[in-house]
Amino acid sequence: MNPQTDKVVRRTTMVATAVASYFLLTGDYGPEPNVLDPIKRKILAAQDSVKQFIFGPKGEPSGKEPSDTAK
Known part of the structure; x- marks a missing residue:
C-alpha cells in the first residue's frame, strides 16, 4: 500500500476508534x-x-452600525 494512504488509513482508524469509545462510554453514563x-x-469548544x-x-x-454623530 502507498505510504501516504497507509498513514491516512491508520489515523482515520485511530480517530474512529476514539469516537466510538467515547460514544459507547457516554451511552452507559447518560x-x-x-x-x-x-x-x-x-469537543464542544472545538x-x-x-x-x-x-x-x-x-x-x-x-x-454598518449607525453612529451617534450622523444626525
Whole structure:
C-alpha cells in the first residue's frame, strides 16, 4: 500500500476508534456527571471554534452600525 494512504488509513482508524469509545462510554453514563465531562467540554469548544471560523462570530451585525454623530 502507498505510504501516504497507509498513514491516512491508520489515523482515520485511530480517530474512529476514539469516537466510538467515547460514544459507547457516554451511552452507559447518560447525562449524569462523569469522568468524561472534561472531554465533552473540549469537543464542544472545538465545535464552537470551527463554527465561528466558518460562519463568523455570533451577533455580528449584518450592516454598518449607525453612529451617534450622523444626525
